[in-house]
């Protein structure tokens with residue numbers, strides 16, 4: 334069986350540092366983190382602290398030529414993906430497996446459009462409650478990475494990733510229906526990330542204030558309606574299935590979008606409400622809640638840059 338010996342990771346924020354720390358524990362320097370000189374300097378100066386432990390990753394600049402890695406993991410924000418795809422070019426050969434941990438439903442296609450015929454496994458991370466403040470990331474649960482081939486086959490690559498995740502102690506599920514899993518996660522992010530950003534609400538608000546969680550569910554239901562048109566067919570049961578998951582997340586944990594708002598970073602609203610609104614127009618499905626969230630979150634972004 335194919336064995337993954339070398340991994341390249343691009344993006345060392347909340348998600349990258351959380352899963353990267355587990356991979357580093359197992360692979361040591363066979364895990365390489367791709368980053369510009371300026372980033373490397375910053376990371377080396379401050380260290381990357383994950384759950385209190387200082388990690389010294391093996392960094393490599395995008396310009397450095399090397400043998401392609403067995404696996405490349407993308408863990409940047411959507412707006413940075415096109416640059417990251419460029420920066421990872423020396424790490425991607427014909428047999429390199431690619432896994433994209435980004436939220437939203439477009440990153441795999443964006444990668445595929447640069448690397449045609451590349452083996453890409455579709456994936457989502459579920460229930461990770463990683464919070465990053467500058468160079469420090471903390472999480473109480475890694476949740477799990479759910480992944481699979483676009484055609485849901487249990488391919489050699491899917492099994493090779495499974496073997497790596499077993500070795501590194503990264504929880505995972507091979508999805509029976511990856512398109513459904515991706516749309517389910519998209520529905521969750523559209524609901525919880527955006528309402529949490531507007532309410533400035535950590536998970537405990539959704540765990541204890543029923544009206545807040547109801548609003549998040551109404552937002553999710555616009556994705557459920559859209560999914561009927563795209564052949565994915567999410568249901569009310571899919572909406573309900575997130576409740577036990579959020580119940581177990583750290584009460585003080587925050588969605589990645591709330592973390593962006595608090596840090597004054599641009600959010601991924603284009604890839605959540607923006608995508609919902611676009612698909613709503615395409616399929617003639619009303620998306621009024623997402624339209625309002627799109628406007629409000631943009632105003633919040635503008636207010637942040639106004640204050641900087």
Ligand SMILES: NC(=O)C1=CN([C@@H]2O[C@H](COP(=O)(O)OP(=O)(O)OC[C@H]3O[C@@H](n4cnc5c(N)ncnc54)[C@H](OP(=O)(O)O)[C@@H]3O)[C@@H](O)[C@H]2O)C=CC1
Nearest residue numbers: 344345346347348368408409410413416417435436463589
């Ligand atoms: N946070 C969470 O709990 C979860 C997040 N997600 C999704 O995962 C993705 C990543 O989110 P998250 O980890 O929170 O984001 P962060 O903003 O915490 O991290 C992104 C990291 O990518 C780095 N980066 C950007 N461009 C490059 C590049 N060209 N080369 C090297 N590094 C680069 C940034 O570096 P720098 O800081 O130096 O700019 C930053 O450290 C998003 O799509 C998010 O929606 C999914 C599940 C859970």
Ligand SMILES: CC(C)(CO)C(=O)C(=O)O
Nearest residue numbers: 459460461462587588589
């Ligand atoms: C599901 C959730 C809210 C936590 O993993 C997430 O994906 C995010 O914060 O972006």
